[in-house]
Amino acid sequence: MERVVVVGASAAGSTTAQTLRREGFAGAITVIGDEPHLPYDRPPLSKQVLLGSWPVERTSFGPSTTYAEQGIDLRLGSRAAGLDLSRRVVELATGEEVGWDHLVVATGVQPLQLREGHHLAGVHLLRTLDDAVALRKSLVDASAVVVVGAGFLGSETAAAARQLGCEVTLVDLAPAPMAVQLGAEVGWMIAELHAANGVRVLGGSGVTRLLGESAVEGVELADGSVVKADAVLVAVGTRPLTDWLVTSELPCGDGVLCEDTPAGVHAAGDVARWNSARFGVSLRLEHRFNATEQAVCAARRILGQDIGFDPVPYFWTDQYDARIQVYGVVPPDARLVVVQGDPGARKFLAHYVSGGRVSAVLGWNMPRELRSERALLTAI
Numbered sequence: 001m002e003r004v005v006v007v008g009a010s011a012a013g014s015t016t017a018q019t020l021r022r023e024g025f026a027g028a029i030t031v032i033g034d035e036p037h038l039p040y041d042r043p044p045l046s047k048q049v050l051l052g053s054w055p056v057e058r059t060s061f062g063p064s065t066t067y068a069e070q071g072i073d074l075r076l077g078s079r080a081a082g083l084d085l086s087r088r089v090v091e092l093a094t095g096e097e098v099g100w101d102h103l104v105v106a107t108g109v110q111p112l113q114l115r116e117g118h119h120l121a122g123v124h125l126l127r128t129l130d131d132a133v134a135l136r137k138s139l140v141d142a143s144a145v146v147v148v149g150a151g152f153l154g155s156e157t158a159a160a161a162r163q164l165g166c167e168v169t170l171v172d173l174a175p176a177p178m179a180v181q182l183g184a185e186v187g188w189m190i191a192e193l194h195a196a197n198g199v200r201v202l203g204g205s206g207v208t209r210l211l212g213e214s215a216v217e218g219v220e221l222a223d224g225s226v227v228k229a230d231a232v233l234v235a236v237g238t239r240p241l242t243d244w245l246v247t248s249e250l251p252c253g254d255g256v257l258c259e260d261t262p263a264g265v266h267a268a269g270d271v272a273r274w275n276s277a278r279f280g281v282s283l284r285l286e287h288r289f290n291a292t293e294q295a296v297c298a299a300r301r302i303l304g305q306d307i308g309f310d311p312v313p314y315f316w317t318d319q320y321d322a323r324i325q326v327y328g329v330v331p332p333d334a335r336l337v338v339v340q341g342d343p344g345a346r347k348f349l350a351h352y353v354s355g356g357r358v359s360a361v362l363g364w365n366m367p368r369e370l371r372s373e374r375a376l377l378t379a380i
């Protein structure tokens with residue numbers, strides 16, 4: 001009997017397993033995940049879970065019975081420590097070996113830390129359900145919160161902390177929140193949104209260290225000033241979780257290089273990197289929809305379908321009453337052209353134009369209108 005082993009039991013991993021079953025795979029499926037929890041969804045962690053509007057159980061993709069009924073051997077609390085490509089086995093941290101005919105790498109990413117200060121009480125990272133529960137507890141008790149890093153995760157957390165009544169400072173080296181992902185113009189609009197909601201936004205500010213004896217008391221900035229804090233979220237980026245593959249000779253370089261994997265080996269989700277002919281760039285996306293789309297593709301390839309993978313990326317973020325959605329890829333040199341609505345009213349549609357073509361479309365509180373704009377990108 002053929003056996004598929006999936007390493008990583010989250011969005012990409014569980015979607016791969018369930019798609020295989022739904023679409024007729026009759027062999028054995030084992031999903032190996034190092035977290036203790038049943039697979040769950042991450043986007044609500046920085047939104048509904050931090051705000052306390054959802055119980056944590058609501059993030060779950062389903063009960064354990066679903067996996068059992070589908071004949072999926074779900075091994076939680078189990079870490080893959082190595083891979084032997086020639087013998088086709090995954091080596092677990094316990095020393096056990098699990099053989100496979102098809103392997104799917106879906107191990108995601110890990111948050112980066114600052115050089116020091118993470119041992120202090122009140123300092124948090126945000127990736128897992130446990131992280132979100134601990135951060136919420138801290139925010140509920142905190143009065144002054146500093147968020148280091150104003151990407152989507154930091155910006156969403158700053159919004160949640162503010163809505164919980166904390167005094168919030170959002171610090172980043174970039175001039176404005178999410179400017180790296182969405183360009184300076186949209187970054188300034190997001191900065192204004194936060195300022196209007198009472199967040200102090202410090203762009204162009206590096207953090208030198210976290211201060212405190214046993215609990216965090218403040219954050220020191222590069223100019224020597226100190227921002228008082230009794231809770232800190234560090235959201236300064238991530239790295240793909242490929243350490244367990246280091247001795248395996250599986251081609252990696254900021255993610256698993258999908259085009260170079262040997263037959264029978266696939267990658268999906270945040271850990272996977274591929275060449276997009278549509279956008280002319282190498283992509284590794286940390287976007288929830290991509291995890292599903294790429295997992296479905298991996299499952300279908302295992303089922304023998306000769307299909308390509310070159311989607312139109314999709315990403316959304318929720319901050320206060322703003323839902324910002326983007327289809328496509330935003331090149332650093334792209335020009336923002338507002339095509340509908342009014343940025344001043346925080347309701348508009350815009351194109352990112354680069355090299356004479358639209359490479360991304362953005363909607364700020366215009367979900368219905370944005371969907372039809374996506375057609376501009378599928379034609380590329």
Ligand SMILES: Cc1cc2nc3c(=O)[nH]c(=O)nc-3n(C[C@H](O)[C@H](O)[C@H](O)COP(=O)(O)OP(=O)(O)OC[C@H]3O[C@@H](n4cnc5c(N)ncnc54)[C@H](O)[C@@H]3O)c2cc1C
Pocket residue numbers: 007008009010011012013032033034035041042043044045046078079080081106107108109126127128153241244268269270271285286287288289291314315316317318
């Ligand atoms: C707080 C938060 C909010 C987000 N909000 C949004 C959003 O608004 N919009 C959006 O588009 N995207 C959002 N994302 C991103 C989205 O959640 C990810 O793109 C998605 O979770 C990726 O799924 P994945 O399965 O590839 O990786 P992950 O969800 O990271 O899952 C990988 C799993 O593999 C496990 N693992 C790692 N190494 C091993 C090993 N050696 N052995 C066994 N198991 C291992 C990990 O513990 C983890 O459980 C958010 C992410 C976070 C953290």
